[in-house]
Amino acid sequence: MRPLVVVGDALLDVDVEGTATRLSPEAPVPVVDVEGEWVRAGGAGLAATLLATHAGGDVRLVTALGDDDTGRELAALLARDVEVLRLPLAGGTVRKTRIRASGQSVTRLDTGDGRATHGPLPERVRHTLRDAGAVLVSDYGRGLTAHPHVRRLLTEAARRVPVVWDPHPHGAAPVSGVTLATPNEREAHSVTDPQLGPAEAARAVRRRWRCHAAAVTLGARGAALAVPDGTALAVGVPDGATLTGRQLDTCGAGDRFAGAALTALAAGADVVDAVTSAVEAASRFVAAGGATALSTKDTHRDGELPLPPGEAAPVFAFAESVRRRGGRLVATGGCFDLLHTGHVSLLRHARSLGDALVVCLNSDESVRRLKGPGRPVVTASDRARLLAELSSVDAVVVFEESSPSAVLERLRPxxxxxxxDYAGGELPEAEVVRRHGGEVVLVPVVEGYSTTRLLSGTSR
Incomplete structure (x- = not known):
């Protein structure tokens, strides 16, 4: 399978989280008592990470990074999920630090003046762009999209494969012929008449940038899409894809939108279906905590031992992000071997009890201990992928023990x-859940459905 390639400006996002209960005596500003710092790849780095998380496969990022502490920290974060093709950066790598109290942003501190240099491209970069199965341009105004050799290769790519261009007011205009441009409303108005409505702005953007289609993203209102025949249509957010009554963090929504659109286009969807799926994906992304769900605790500053790379670490970071924004975290667990109607009913019921649902999934060895040598039928990695595709599931964590007690100690739902069907006795993990202030809920099962009965041919 040919790689999905992201081209753009990566930066480091830092969230300094704490509480504010008093004002400073020197000035009428809140004093934030810091509880921890969380880091993640931002800009094109976030777009690439999201693409790798949701699309899987070979994802490569072409970006410029500085030879400084921020650049090295960012490169290490990115290397967990994507292959980084590094270009030189003149100046410091950009770091954006949000100071947050009780889940609300107080201020943001930006450092780093780096811009991509425009020297010759390494052969590996040229080959990657020529071999790409689809390309996402994630412009954050740091000069990479103005690189003449990069622009020539992107123009060539647009003639062969889907190219989605997520622009920036300080960046270069998209090359001619891209499949889809995805400006937000402010970005669209910066290159058209600010008095235009969303549909008219989408048409104007499409004409100005000579792209096949343009989708003006509108946040909670969805998107306005101008299609190749010149008509425009509104794409709304589907029911159930958002949270109400809570302050939501929209950081990264545009990156999720652009990546979801690219994934759909690369799979053969037309632009209307691609934008429809992208609106839903971005809405669910925000509802599940936004970019903060991908953050990891910066352990260099507080002396804690780092979490093992990959696998469980992002799930625990996601759980913490739900708590930080005041959300209600729900968890359930099991083998989920051969998904069936009973599983889906349980998961939907569980998700309705809170704002996010994490599934604790028995590993293959754990299933064998519980069910016997012939199980599982489906491997843990495939079971996790199937569960993650369900709209009711926000995250999946695999555990090795026979009981989920150890993982629940860290998850704290x-x-x-x-x-x-567990109503006959006390669950061994119930004590862990209650000790952390949680409650145990038993939900009705759908009679006649189980993996064992499916395998025996007796399930209806």
Whole structure:
């Protein structure tokens, strides 16, 4: 399979989290008592990370990084998920630090003046862009999209494969012929008449940039899409894809939108279906905590031992992000070997009890201990992928033990859900859940459905 390639400006995002209960005596500003710092790849780095997380496969990022502490920290974060093709940066790598109190941003501190240099491209970069199965341009105004050799290769790519261009007011205009441009409303108005409505702005953007289609993203209102025949249509947010009554962090929504559109286009979808799926994906991304769900704790500053790379670490960071924004975290667990109607009913019921649902999934060895040598039928990695594709599931963590007690010690859900068939006795993990202030809820099961009965041919 040919790689999905992201081209753009990567930066480091830092969230300094704490509480503010008093004003400073020197000035009428809040004093933030810091509880921890969280870091993640930002800009094109976030776009590439999201693409790797949701699309999988070979994802490569062409970006410029400085030879400084921020650049090295960012490169290490990116290397967990994507292959980084590094270009030189003149100046310091950009770091954006949000100071947040009780989940609300107080201020943001930006450092780093780096801009991509315009020297010759390494052969590896040229080959990657020529071999790409699809390309996402994630412009954050740091000069990479103005690189003449990069622009020539992107122009060539647009003639062969889907190219989605997520622009920036300080960046270069998209090359001619891209499949889809995805400016937000402010970005669209910066290159058209600010008095235009969303549909008219989408048409004007499409004409100005000579792209096949243009989608003006509108946040909670969805998107306005101008298609190749010149008509425009509104793409709304589907029911159930957002949270209401909570302050939501929209950081990264545009990156998720652009990546979801690219994934759909690369799979053969037309532009209307691609934008429709992108609106839903971005809405669910924000509802699940936004970019903060991908953050990891900066352990260099507080002396804690780092979490093992990959696998469980992002899930625990996601759980913490739900708590930081005041959300209600629900968890459930099991083998989920051969997904069936009973599983889907349980998961939907569990998700309805809170704002995010994490599934604790028995590993292959754990399933064998519980079910016997013939199980599981489906490997843990495939079971996790299937669960993650369900709209009711926000994250999946695999555990090796026979009981999920150890993982629940770290997850600390507000609600632990199991099927009503466990009503005959106390769950071994119930004590862990309650000790952390959570509750245990048993939900009715759908009679006649189980993996064992499916395998025996007796399930209806």
């Amino acid at each position: 507000d609600v632990w859900v199991k099927g009503g």
